Amino acid sequence: MGTFYTVHFWLFSAMAIIAALAMVTRRNPVAAALWLVNVMFALAALYVMLGANFLGAVQVLVYAGAIMVVFVFVVMLLNLGENDVKERRSMGAALAASIIAGLLAAELLYVIRSQPLSSAPLLPVDEDALAPMANSLFTEHLVAFEVTSVLLLVAVVGAVVLAKRSQFANEARS
């Protein structure tokens, strides 16, 4: 691993963490959504650096492209501004939340530090990584794949049913 690699790894890591902190603290939902897009782009770069080129592309297309567009679309549809939600937690509650999150972070970092990861050899990065992934997806994980397609169908039907105005409400209005 050269210096170029290391510098860029930490650059994208810092970008992800700073953008995540910005997302958590923004009051305006559109600003939060855009910061989250920033996190996702940084993570896509990290995926590519870790040898998962295809997943980096999917991350940009699906997460930054599709899911975040749905989020922004809903924010615009509801016409939410900065002052529609009162973030009126007390200082004590915010402090307690920070302590809990900090403890979780410390615990995770401690556990990761104590793992003997560096002794294991890294698998080589396959330039044509799609073929082994597809092999695994369509043989070993075939049942999960099929179940996922059913899940997507259920989600589409469920979203339409939930978001459509009920007939009852329409009659009451008219």
Place this chain on the structure above:
Amino acid sequence: MIREALFVSAILFSIGVLGVLTRRNALILFMCVELMLNAVNLSFIALSRLHGVSGQVFVLFVMTVAAAEAAVGLAIVLSVFRHYRTVDLGRIRLLRG
């Protein structure tokens, strides 16, 4: 690099937890959940360098479930907004008693 990637993933996950605990806007809460899912994806991808391609396959599944969750969750937010005219979780408390 695996360990460093896991560090970044742990920090991002904790930031997501912090957001879920402190924010009251339902939409931003959803975004924090997405952030946590992304942090987990990062550790799957990092560990797939040690344990083979299954980790990457699992990331695909997580992304699919996240897309389904976002669609259904946002539809729920939409119908809750129609009823209460707000996405403030402090004011949606039918089950609080």
